Amino acid sequence: MAQKFRSLLDLCRRRGFLYQSAEIYGGLRGAYDYGPLGVELKKNILNSWWRHHVYYRDDVVALDTSILTPHSVLKASGHVDEFTDLLVDCTLTKERFRPDKAPALSTDKNGHIPITAPDKDTALAWAKSIKEQLAPNVKITVEGKRIVLYTTNICQPDKKGENGKIIFEMMDQHQKPLELLYHGYVEPNTNSPFLTDSRPFNLMFKTFLDPIDPIDRVIQTTIDHPNDSKSDIRERVDDALKPSTVYLRPETAQGVFVNFEQVVRTMKTKPPFGIAQVGKSFRNEIRLEHGIFRTPEFEQLELEYFVAPWEAKHYFKYWRKERYNWWLKHACHPENFRQRDHASDEMAHYATCCTDVEYLYPWGWGEVEGVAHRGDYDLTQHIKNTGANFEIAEETQPVSLDPVQESGEGDADLVPTQLPARYVPHVVESSCGLNRAMLAYLCDAFHQVEDGKGKPPRNVLKLDPRLAPIKCAIMPLTGKPEFNPLTQKVAKSLRRKGLFTVVESQKLKIGKRYYRHDEIGTPWCITVDYQSLEDETVTIRDRDTGNQERVHWKKVHQVVGDRLMEGEADDLLE
Incomplete structure (x- = not known):
């Protein structure tokens, strides 16, 4: 699978x-540029999502909100305080990682600890670092790109949270064990x-919207208070920077929530209805892996669907099913997609319940979309911090109650008994990563076909035609000029229908x-x-059958x- x-x-x-971004300058880790075919594939996935969730419905409108987000918005939403991961640094390899995703210690048959370096030179450099800095006088051996640390005992951490310890064998047996x-x-x-101790790491990119360089204020703050402790200086610096601090948004959702009242007012709508948005988001990811699967800059396809509180369970189940079916529409191998419900200890701070759509990538199952019942958390937080009017007034008995009662998935206890009634809408969110969707559909479509006769297998991308970057390739049989007029007629007729068409005259x-x-x-x-x-x-x-059909151009x-x-x-018939 890895080779494939x-x-x-x-x-x-x-x-x-x-393409690797800025490749001629050595590349930028985790950054990718989408070439001519990548742009088309990504656009076609986006267009399919947009058709199904905006054009095919009469209860969804769209927004395109700013990437730059004020500190106050993300403070209210909880991102400033909650959007962090506990991270650990390895003092030997200089890698940073999440401890909750890290494996337990492995030992060899003798109970010693093998460390695997990328190559022999790195192993020798790491061995020197261990001997001189990290564990002086500990007994080690180097075998190619493998370093073996000799131990006398390994005590595991206990269930009460007490740390364990590793006791090393020393070069000098009379020396106290390390x-x-x-x-x-x-x-x-x-x-x-x-390893270092774990410590919180903020996942948001911070920048400054200020015509005057804010670093000058930082310098002045430290000069004015030279005797402050490190924590006091940090607090003063944060205060000095706060007026000009903005963030690159970590999700597109908050732009939708802060515009909720304006959309309701200008579009003359009320729940149940949705707001769709497509756009870039940014997260300071530590582990950048598997090509475009995890990158600091990514594109989201998000739908925030606003509902009355008593309808939330019903619409969560509805969108959970709707979104999963969309993934299967374009799949060659539907069995490689699945849904996974979150356990209570892995949900975001705002979520009541959440289901991931996952794809079986070559390295294992990976999330491509989350469908979450966010409750009224977001709108309520922004009401508390701004006094905004996000309430909806119900003057008559809710007409949308019938399907909820019929399905048995609503919250009948939340239905207002006295009218008029006011409520803050609950939100069901579907959030799809466009980059991950592109990678999933590429993996799903990638086939290696054996043609026999000792030849290596040839590659075929069996993409859903609606997603394929190029819809038609027109091929004049030879390069002779007499084929050109008809070739161009066919090409023009297809292009006028909005189909990306190329002439393949090699x-x-x-x-x-x-x-x-x-x-x-x-x-x-199409052959001329x-x-x-x-x-x-x-x-x-x-492409898929090899069948050929003769028709008038x-x-x-x-x-x-x-x-x-x-x-x-x-x-459309569904």
Whole structure:
């Protein structure tokens, strides 16, 4: 599986889906640029989401809010105080990681601790660091890229939270043994036990909106109070910076919540209704892994659906099902998608209940979307901090109660008994990572087909045609100019229908050109040949079946359009 994933990443780089950002300058860790095909694939996924959740409904409107977010908004929402992870540094490898995701210590058959370095040179450098700084005079051996730490005893942490300890064997048997605290985990990639204590790490990117460099205020603060303690100086610095502090938003949702009253007023709407938003979010992720799966800059497809309190359970179950079905619509292998309900100890501070949609990536199950019942937490917090009027007035008995009662999923006890009644809406949120969606659908579509005769397997991306970057490739049989007029007519007819179409006129055999487009997921290749010059017919080849159909060139856009709409028609009938 790992080799197959590497082959997919190689295809993405080679064919123009993904590039390392600023690669000619050595690249930027965790940052990627989307090439010509990557842009199209991402846009097509977004468009599918938008059609299903905005255009196909009459109860959803859209917003596009600012990326820069004031401190006061994220303080009210709880992000300033809650949006942190406990992190640990490895003093040997300099890696930083979350302890709750880290493995326990591993030992060899002799009870000693093996540390695995990336290569022999690194192993020698780490061994020197251990001998001179981290554990002087401890007995160690180096075997290639493996360092072995000799131990006499390892005490595990107890259930009451007391730390364990590792007791090392010394080079000099008369020397007092060295003891190292053991918290129950090690650095995930190397098995190194040389760790700092865990400490909170804020996941938000902070910046400053100020024409005057705020660092001058920081310098002045430290000069004016030279005898303050470190904690006092930090508090004064934070106070000096607060007026100009803003954040790159960690989620798009807060922009929706602070605009709630304005949307209700301008659109003349009331619950149940949703607000959709697509946009960039930023998180100062420590572990950047698996290509675009986890990156500091990512794009979200979010829907905040506002409902009366007594309808919240009903609509949580509704959106839980609706969102899962959307993922399956475009999947080659639906069995590789699943839903997983959160346990109570893993939910966000605002959530009443939450379900993840997960995809079975080559490294294991990974979240691609969360559907959460956020209750009235967000709107209530902003009411408390601003006095905003986010309440909804019910003048008559709620007409939307019937489906809730029929399904048995509502909260009948919350239905107002006296009218008029006022309530703060509850929110059901679906939040999908567009970057992760793109990676999931690439993995799902990536096939390696054996053609036999001792040849290596060829790559085929069996993307849903609605998601495929290029819809049609037109292939004149040779490079002779007499094919050009008809080729351009076919191309123009498809482009006028909004279908991304390319002309593939390279001097390659037609079969090789087919295979090139199979590799990037093009669902239909259209061949213009000598017969086309006689009767104006062309051949349409299907990517997945290899079947070919001869039609008049004026019908090509209709044939392709009908096949693209087959899935959309099913969606509209549901």
